[in-house]
Amino acid sequence: MTEITKADLALLAFAREAQEKAYAPYSDFRVGAAIFAGGEIYQGCNVENAAYGSTICAERGAAMAAVLAGNTFFDAIAVVGDSQDPTVPCGCCRQFLAEFNPEMRVVMGGAEDAVRASSLEDLLPDAFVRGFLDQDSGAK
Numbered sequence: 568m569t570e571i572t573k574a575d576l577a578l579l580a581f582a583r584e585a586q587e588k589a590y591a592p593y594s595d596f597r598v599g600a601a602i603f604a605g606g607e608i609y610q611g612c613n614v615e616n617a618a619y620g621s622t623i624c625a626e627r628g629a630a631m632a633a634v635l636a637g638n639t640f641f642d643a644i645a646v647v648g649d650s651q652d653p654t655v656p657c658g659c660c661r662q663f664l665a666e667f668n669p670e671m672r673v674v675m676g677g678a679e680d681a682v683r684a685s686s687l688e689d690l691l692p693d694a695f696v697r698g699f700l701d702q703d704s705g706a707k
């Protein structure tokens with residue numbers, strides 16, 4: 568079990584703030600995320616859509632804000648959802664985040680006080696990352 572730090576809780580507070588902005592009229596499952604990158608905080612919330620598949624997660628929303636600001640190396644992300652247990656990033660978001668540091672710290676919170684911390688590497692072992700593209704054999 569990874570110990571929870573004051574920095575983890577501070578980042579989680581930004582995620583909780585973002586969660587209040589979630590647009591989740593279909594699932595009513597509100598999620599907020601906050602990324603710490605380049606000394607700055609970038610927030611995101613889930614945004615659902617009547618075409619369910621067009622929904623985007625809070626984590627990817629925060630990642631897009633960070634990239635837009637010019638930060639492509641993420642130190643940590645906090646995610647919080649309405650679940651009783653700490654909400655974990657979905658598989659799609661784990662892969663999306665691995666692009667910006669496969670070893671980033673991941674702090675997770677839920678509706679209750681329980682908080683969990685891990686690394687993206689532990690949540691998504693053996694991620695597909697840029698290095699594989701560099702191994703292009705040229706055989707086409």
Ligand SMILES: [Zn+2]
Pocket residue numbers: 624625626627656657658659660661
């Ligand atoms: Zn997701």
